[in-house]
Amino acid sequence: MSTTSYIGKPVNRVDGPAKVTGAAKYAAEFNVPHLAYGHIVSSSIAKGKITKIYADEILAIPGVLQVFSHENVPSLAWFDRSYKDDVAPGGSPFRPLQGNEVKYSMQPVALVVAETFELARYAAALLRIEYEVTKHDTDLETKRDDGFEPGRGKTGWVPPPKPRGNPDKELKNATHRVEGEYIHLAQHHNPMEMFASTVEFLGDKKLNIYDKTQGAFNSQQYVMKVFGLSKDEAHVVSQYTGGGFGSGLRPQYQLFMAVLAALELKRSVRVSMTRQQMFSMGHRPHTLQYVELGTNPDGSLAALHHHALHETSQFEDYTENVVNWSGMLYQCDNVKLTYQLAKIDVYTPQDMRAPGAATGSFALECAMDEMAYAAGIDPLEFRLRNYAERDQNLKREFSSKKLRECYHEGAAKFGWEKRNPEPRSMRDGDLLVGWGMATGVWDASIQKCAASATFTADGHLTVLSGTNDIGTGTYTIMTQIAAQTLGLPLEAVTFKLGDTNQPEAPLQGGSWTAASVGNAVKQVCDKLGEQLLKLAQKMEGSPLKGAAYEDVEFVNGQIRLNADINQAVVIRDILPASGKDKLEAENTMLPNPINQLKNSLHAHNAVFVEVKVDPELGTLHVTRVVNAVAAGRILNPKTARSQVLGSVVWGISMALMEESVMDHGFGRYMNHNYSEYHIPVSADIHDIDVIFVEEEDDKVNPLGIKGLGEVGLLGVAAAVANAAFHATGKRIRNLPVSIDKLLL
Amino acid sequence: MNSFTYTRASGVEAAVREKAADNAVKFIAGGTNILDLMKENVERPSRLLDLNHLPLKAIEAAPDGGLRLGALATNADTAWHPEVQKRYPLLNQAILAGASPQLRNMATNGGNLFQRTRCYYFYDTATPCNKREPGSGCSAIGGYNRIHAILGTSEQCIATHPSDMCVALAALKATVRVSGQNGERTVKFENFHRLPGDAPEFDHTLAPDELVTAIDLPNEDFSQHFSYLKLRDRQSYAFALVSVAAALQLDGNTIKEARLALGGVAHKPWRDQQAEELLKGQPATEDTFRKAAAAVVSSARGYGHNTFKIELAKRAIVRALKQAAEGTQHASDIFTNSNP
Numbered sequence A: 001m002s003t004t005s006y007i008g009k010p011v012n013r014v015d016g017p018a019k020v021t022g023a024a025k026y027a028a029e030f031n032v033p034h035l036a037y038g039h040i041v042s043s044s045i046a047k048g049k050i051t052k053i054y055a056d057e058i059l060a061i062p063g064v065l066q067v068f069s070h071e072n073v074p075s076l077a078w079f080d081r082s083y084k085d086d087v088a089p090g091g092s093p094f095r096p097l098q099g100n101e102v103k104y105s106m107q108p109v110a111l112v113v114a115e116t117f118e119l120a121r122y123a124a125a126l127l128r129i130e131y132e133v134t135k136h137d138t139d140l141e142t143k144r145d146d147g148f149e150p151g152r153g154k155t156g157w158v159p160p161p162k163p164r165g166n167p168d169k170e171l172k173n174a175t176h177r178v179e180g181e182y183i184h185l186a187q188h189h190n191p192m193e194m195f196a197s198t199v200e201f202l203g204d205k206k207l208n209i210y211d212k213t214q215g216a217f218n219s220q221q222y223v224m225k226v227f228g229l230s231k232d233e234a235h236v237v238s239q240y241t242g243g244g245f246g247s248g249l250r251p252q253y254q255l256f257m258a259v260l261a262a263l264e265l266k267r268s269v270r271v272s273m274t275r276q277q278m279f280s281m282g283h284r285p286h287t288l289q290y291v292e293l294g295t296n297p298d299g300s301l302a303a304l305h306h307h308a309l310h311e312t313s314q315f316e317d318y319t320e321n322v323v324n325w326s327g328m329l330y331q332c333d334n335v336k337l338t339y340q341l342a343k344i345d346v347y348t349p350q351d352m353r354a355p356g357a358a359t360g361s362f363a364l365e366c367a368m369d370e371m372a373y374a375a376g377i378d379p380l381e382f383r384l385r386n387y388a389e390r391d392q393n394l395k396r397e398f399s400s401k402k403l404r405e406c407y408h409e410g411a412a413k414f415g416w417e418k419r420n421p422e423p424r425s426m427r428d429g430d431l432l433v434g435w436g437m438a439t440g441v442w443d444a445s446i447q448k449c450a451a452s453a454t455f456t457a458d459g460h461l462t463v464l465s466g467t468n469d470i471g472t473g474t475y476t477i478m479t480q481i482a483a484q485t486l487g488l489p490l491e492a493v494t495f496k497l498g499d500t501n502q503p504e505a506p507l508q509g510g511s512w513t514a515a516s517v518g519n520a521v522k523q524v525c526d527k528l529g530e531q532l533l534k535l536a537q538k539m540e541g542s543p544l545k546g547a548a549y550e551d552v553e554f555v556n557g558q559i560r561l562n563a564d565i566n567q568a569v570v571i572r573d574i575l576p577a578s579g580k581d582k583l584e585a586e587n588t589m590l591p592n593p594i595n596q597l598k599n600s601l602h603a604h605n606a607v608f609v610e611v612k613v614d615p616e617l618g619t620l621h622v623t624r625v626v627n628a629v630a631a632g633r634i635l636n637p638k639t640a641r642s643q644v645l646g647s648v649v650w651g652i653s654m655a656l657m658e659e660s661v662m663d664h665g666f667g668r669y670m671n672h673n674y675s676e677y678h679i680p681v682s683a684d685i686h687d688i689d690v691i692f693v694e695e696e697d698d699k700v701n702p703l704g705i706k707g708l709g710e711v712g713l714l715g716v717a718a719a720v721a722n723a724a725f726h727a728t729g730k731r732i733r734n735l736p737v738s739i740d741k742l743l744l
Numbered sequence B: 001m002n003s004f005t006y007t008r009a010s011g012v013e014a015a016v017r018e019k020a021a022d023n024a025v026k027f028i029a030g031g032t033n034i035l036d037l038m039k040e041n042v043e044r045p046s047r048l049l050d051l052n053h054l055p056l057k058a059i060e061a062a063p064d065g066g067l068r069l070g071a072l073a074t075n076a077d078t079a080w081h082p083e084v085q086k087r088y089p090l091l092n093q094a095i096l097a098g099a100s101p102q103l104r105n106m107a108t109n110g111g112n113l114f115q116r117t118r119c120y121y122f123y124d125t126a127t128p129c130n131k132r133e134p135g136s137g138c139s140a141i142g143g144y145n146r147i148h149a150i151l152g153t154s155e156q157c158i159a160t161h162p163s164d165m166c167v168a169l170a171a172l173k174a175t176v177r178v179s180g181q182n183g184e185r186t187v188k189f190e191n192f193h194r195l196p197g198d199a200p201e202f203d204h205t206l207a208p209d210e211l212v213t214a215i216d217l218p219n220e221d222f223s224q225h226f227s228y229l230k231l232r233d234r235q236s237y238a239f240a241l242v243s244v245a246a247a248l249q250l251d252g253n254t255i256k257e258a259r260l261a262l263g264g265v266a267h268k269p270w271r272d273q274q275a276e277e278l279l280k281g282q283p284a285t286e287d288t289f290r291k292a293a294a295a296v297v298s299s300a301r302g303y304g305h306n307t308f309k310i311e312l313a314k315r316a317i318v319r320a321l322k323q324a325a326e327g328t329q330h331a332s333d334i335f336t337n338s339n340p
């Protein structure tokens, strides 16, 4: 028996104790000596020019150190490329405090720095700013005819494939046809931890930067380029992140502000955002979608058209993959996918958990439900009938695809066969019961990633990779992989992340962290293992002499022969015996380009939802959810389940509550706080069942990991809306499905 | 937030005196509303006068046999007080439908009466608002007004009073005990809050130096037939879109006495005495309830995003009266009456 086999086991979070005791420090909690505090002033107008800033009035207050604005910011990097981070979309990134132009409401226009936080906030409230107002334009609804196809988008964006077959003709000839427009407003990430940077000034231009981010290296590159610092001068640390959901993929403006103030004042400075300011940044864009479907007499899809138009800012062309999924999720030979942006006076949208897919799957999967009803086929049966055996977008085979099993296992657990398809037919007392389902698909990506490993004579293994743990469980699963690879107990392994002095890891996003960092950790540990084996073979009377690395296994603190497990060397004894105090290895894991290009690499899920609706009052509750996920190897069922539970809650939130409502008169989001921007509370969440369908995949990457951060969210909003239809007979295509829409 | 000083009130009279002497002094009780408003720069007191050490925490028998709720008793202690649970379960339900356990543990009865509207524009100093800055205009009219009032509005303001507790107090015909420079007085609950008219900056009718010392519940029995129905966007930690406090006394199936008040629909807890009269003497049937509901909303007006509240209010009134008549409030419909 192996006691050091951890992969696939429900190991508790290794960072749990640090988090619950408060030992885990977040960016705004580093109380470095002689700290000054910055408070950001946000614009009250949506568009125009700053004509006057009465800085003198507040500089007169004792303890106020400086007011930074376009009037006194030193000249910084000149070219756009210096402001572009790893995932910047095309266009010209916003440069805080550079120029008097106001481009969107709540734009940061000044930073007040003072001796205390309270004083900075007070002085910021007093700062008078005069504007020359220009007419703004913030309503996507008025831009339906101004859409344009983006040029080069950001990393990871793929333009929709060219149309295939003859969709227009086949839609006309279809036996049954449905069409609909699906809408949601902007949504803001709102992680619990607000954006903050504490910049410790170490003299000259040397900085220690504690930043809230999903990628320390991305923040470092940005600071280096904008402020002309060396790698050594811009040391970024981000060991704990209180939620990200994509909001931390790009450096946020408090980082710029804090670094600017620290360099100018030659002093340590902290800048944190307020909750209200968390609505002044990237967001899931307001999107209008049109889907048209047609079927043949046998219920197969004859044709599909999916169009999306979403907002972007005036200065950057944010792109996400909204419609592409519709060309690969179902077998269909006549497909047209179109995608456009429209510019309005807002800040640039930003990736938010399952960007594009959460939006696209909502529209497609509602339309599939409508189509199933129009064709008189059960919605699950309809999907099975149109199951895609290969990826028609890429014209490739799937490396693995257990979506069929997701459908079957999910439906069985949910009891789908007991469903009466007739809307308003199922009841629980006076309440209407609705059952709906939907499907999701998400990329199984992997990125280049470096890691290092050090094994010391006391038997302890330390593995480093500068990734991030945004609450997903990265600390834990990497510890598991490292421990299992070298056959060590978990307690003998420490995994460290979130520091630009560590080997470089990609941004924590795109659900690629488990695969990228996981495989990197595995590789570097194997490299160390080879060294250990060599040393072990040199030990006196070593039973491992002549064995190749493949001939041995690292288990239970020993290296032992596969052929005879009693022939073993205790790993702890190796370094003392060889007289070394440590062994080190460093490695950069590169994805296998052939596997990456030959296959279609995706994770899938099927979601089943029960809602209960009070027919008179229009109140709706999601009483039951089953989410069956096929995402390759599950490294830790406990952290994995948490990811999917969180996704389901997020999906319910998207379906029933979330919207950043803009008053177009002011061009300003008006519900910019936790009190009025609603997300579910515990009482809104009932039973959630998570099923992981077994899926072995040796093509996606050596460890067979597909990632879980996002796929679980897909389909949830659509399944809720479909269940609402089944319960009430009302098709709501405009999220959120709120009481006012269900009532009327 | 501005700089302010903080002092403790040494007694009721002293508190009233200090407040009268300086308009920029504000009382603080639980702090759950005043501190938020200070952080948003909406309230800018130069001094906070802390009431928490005044001896106004008791919940005790009132001289007429009713119950006296101290102004500084917390919402939680009030809701869970055995006499409240037994004799005034409508109040228990209303309080528990509000805010969250953490907030109710801090919030006081006095503070609950004075809590200010949740209108988005009132909270955002970048936008005009007559309530915050008289004469600057009402941004909600013609703006985003999903949570706004449909009854008793004015051209100057369409804000709602956000309290749940106060809706029950209105239905129960509470009286408010007040101390001021000129001594003590009592104010009928229906006269405590006011409609916006052309002075939306005033939420209530008290003078600036007056302090609430207690709330008296009359010696009446609505413990058998009552309902507090709150409809909101999520199950906790959200204000009412519409709420209804319904209380009945029945003789067989005939309504002897009726109380009906609504929350989330007006600048004050909206008790409708005409509708109550319509109910009295009638059989407790859906038809009767519908008539009362129609009467309540007959003067309602929608402003766009909030127009759904008219229909919602009507249906909620019927449901609440039905629950009250059937005595089913305790059967706890998990969806409309859970109280996390």
Ligand SMILES: Cc1cc2nc3c(=O)[nH]c(=O)nc-3n(C[C@H](O)[C@H](O)[C@H](O)COP(=O)(O)OP(=O)(O)OC[C@H]3O[C@@H](n4cnc5c(N)ncnc54)[C@H](O)[C@@H]3O)c2cc1C
Binding pocket: A675, B026, B027, B028, B029, B030, B031, B032, B033, B034, B035, B036, B051, B071, B072, B075, B097, B098, B099, B100, B103, B106, B107, B108, B109, B110, B111, B112, B113, B114, B115, B162, B163, B164, B165, B210, B211, B212, B213, B237, B238, B239, B240
């Ligand atoms: C997120 C959130 C959600 C909420 N949800 C709900 C809800 O669903 N339903 C609901 O009803 N409420 C809700 N509340 C509001 C809550 O009930 C009130 O904030 C609370 O009752 C106020 O009481 P307090 O003692 O904290 O008042 P404070 O904040 O201390 O004071 C409020 C005001 O009352 C004045 N004041 C206090 N006591 C007296 C007195 N004795 N005499 C004269 N003036 C006095 C103060 O000067 C101040 O102006 C919510 C609050 C929050 C923050």
Ligand code: SF4
Binding pocket: B117, B119, B120, B121, B122, B128, B129, B130, B131, B132, B137, B138, B139, B140, B141, B156, B157, B158, B159, B200
């Ligand atoms: S409704 Fe009242 S509180 Fe809201 S903006 Fe208008 S005046 Fe201000």
